[in-house]
Amino acid sequence: MEWTEHGVRFIDQTKLPGEETYLTCTTYQQVADAIRNMVVRGAPAIGVAAALGIALGVKDSKAETVGELKRELDQICEAMSKTRPTAVNLFWAIGRMREKFERIRIQPIAQIKQKLIEEAQRMHAEDIAANQAMGRHGATLLPSAGGVLTHCNAGALATAGYGTALGVIRAAVEQGKRIHVYADETRPFLQGSRLTAWELMKDGIPTTVISDNMAGAMMKQGKIGAIVVGADRIAANGDVANKIGTYSVAILAKEHGIPFYVAAPLSTIDFACVDGSGIPIEQRNAREITHFGDRQVVPEGVSIENPAFDVTPAKYVSAIITERGVARAPYGDSLLKLSNVEAAVEV
Numbered sequence: 001m002e003w004t005e006h007g008v009r010f011i012d013q014t015k016l017p018g019e020e021t022y023l024t025c026t027t028y029q030q031v032a033d034a035i036r037n038m039v040v041r042g043a044p045a046i047g048v049a050a051a052l053g054i055a056l057g058v059k060d061s062k063a064e065t066v067g068e069l070k071r072e073l074d075q076i077c078e079a080m081s082k083t084r085p086t087a088v089n090l091f092w093a094i095g096r097m098r099e100k101f102e103r104i105r106i107q108p109i110a111q112i113k114q115k116l117i118e119e120a121q122r123m124h125a126e127d128i129a130a131n132q133a134m135g136r137h138g139a140t141l142l143p144s145a146g147g148v149l150t151h152c153n154a155g156a157l158a159t160a161g162y163g164t165a166l167g168v169i170r171a172a173v174e175q176g177k178r179i180h181v182y183a184d185e186t187r188p189f190l191q192g193s194r195l196t197a198w199e200l201m202k203d204g205i206p207t208t209v210i211s212d213n214m215a216g217a218m219m220k221q222g223k224i225g226a227i228v229v230g231a232d233r234i235a236a237n238g239d240v241a242n243k244i245g246t247y248s249v250a251i252l253a254k255e256h257g258i259p260f261y262v263a264a265p266l267s268t269i270d271f272a273c274v275d276g277s278g279i280p281i282e283q284r285n286a287r288e289i290t291h292f293g294d295r296q297v298v299p300e301g302v303s304i305e306n307p308a309f310d311v312t313p314a315k316y317v318s319a320i321i322t323e324r325g326v327a328r329a330p331y332g333d334s335l336l337k338l339s340n341v342e343a344a345v346e347v
């Protein structure tokens with residue numbers, strides 16, 4: 001994703017892997033739609049996209065006073081906040097853009113606009129740097145060779161670049177580890193088979209796609225040495241909301257004695273959420289379950305549930321890899337410490 005003079009440009013993830021097409025959103029409403037419709041998805045990418053969208057909306061404002069501009073900013077932020085509820089990076093990004101506005105509101109409008117654009121671009125650059133740091137911290141945890149399973153897509157596509165879980169895998173491969181990735185296909189939206197496999201093949205990282213219900217058998221056969229996934233929101237106690245199916249993978253990992261790692265930037269940690277029970281879970285359209293493309297695959301009228309995320313209790317999480325270091329249980333202490341210190345440490 002990138003800021004251009006015409007608007008915010010995204011690779012259209014709904015078209016991958018069949019078509020590599022790009023979409024330029026010229027209004028903030030189009031950016032909000034792109035997030036809602038999953039043209040751009042993945043928690044950190046949603047956050048950065050929202051920030052760029054807010055900058056775009058403010059840039060296009062015709063407001064003549066700072067008061068008017070603030071009212072428009074409120075509207076823009078409100079529209080962004082309605083797009084997807086689980087990824088806390090969205091609300092983190094909106095908050096950061098609002099704070100920036102408050103700090104510079106005494107300046108001329110043209111300058112406020114320019115500084116908000118720069119703030120969004122800074123968030124883009126910081127996200128890539130955070131992922132690279134996460135990669136450095138996490139790579140040491142992966143085995144020197146063998147299978148690593150991941151669920152959903154927590155790669156470059158789901159971030160501003162490099163990826164969280166896939167960033168850890170990329171860094172391990174860069175260090176010379178001979179990793180073979182097992183990518184869960186990730187029903188129903190197929191982020192694993194469509195996006196993770198596409199990204200990793202572009203990088204030449206050996207990848208095997210499995211359907212979600214094969215993960216347990218692969219673990220039993222000894223093909224999986226570690227698991228690494230991303231997160232959409234991590235509660236203060238270390239409970240992790242991530243793509244639906246992550247919880248099952250974590251329990252299978254525990255049963256087979258395989259480490260289960262979560263890689264996420266500090267912007268994914270919601271210290272206001274005491275535990276996972278407070279995390280809002282997005283319910284998506286039933287059509288994602290009832291249809292493959294245009295073909296209906298369930299009987300007409302059958303009841304459907306489609307929660308997009310589940311919550312993995314902290315007790316199944318071997319470590320949380322952040323840009324500032326690796327947190328271990330008890331996460332209530334270690335996450336707080338990492339968020340308060342600059343140094344990269346294992347806590």
Ligand code: MRU
Pocket residue numbers: 041042043044087151152153154155158159163164165191229230231232242243244308
């Ligand atoms: O519904 P999605 O595709 O936005 O869900 C994405 C995930 O669950 C990812 O694992 C998570 O956002 C981490 S992305 C670095």
